[in-house]
Amino acid sequence: MNMPVPEQSLGTSLARGWRGKCPACGDGSIFRAHLKVADACNKCGEEFHHHRADDFPAYIVILILGHILVPLVMFTEKNFAPPYILHVLLWPVVAVALSWVMLQPVKGVVVALQWHMGLHGFDAARKKRLG
Ligand SMILES: [Zn+2]
DSSP: OOOOOOSSOHHHHHHHHHTTBOTTTSSSBSBSSSSOBOSBOTTTOOBOTTOOOTTHHHHHHHHHHHHHHHHHHHHHHHHHOOOHHHHHHHHHHHHHHHHHHHHHHHHHHHHHHHHHHTTTTHHHHHHHHHO
């Protein structure tokens, strides 16, 4: 199977996805809302409706945040031993805030990875576009 590959490197595609930019042109936006992927790029028209990110970005964020928050909670408890009510009030807020911040870039990377690899219809759209 001879798949047409994007002209830029995987790193470029993923970096564009991390910034929420179109992996094809790097100028338009992948998203039409915070976590809603646009049907197509608003600059070059590259179609994004093929993506199947599903819950994968959330799994990645949970994995990353778990590795950040658990050591922070343990460090805080070991060194400062604050009252438990502070833990109850602080860490859920931190977890939700960091999740909110991280979800869009991670979802952008997942969509850009699918685009770069030609998964879920991106390859067929690329072949159609290139003729
Ligand atoms: Zn574009």
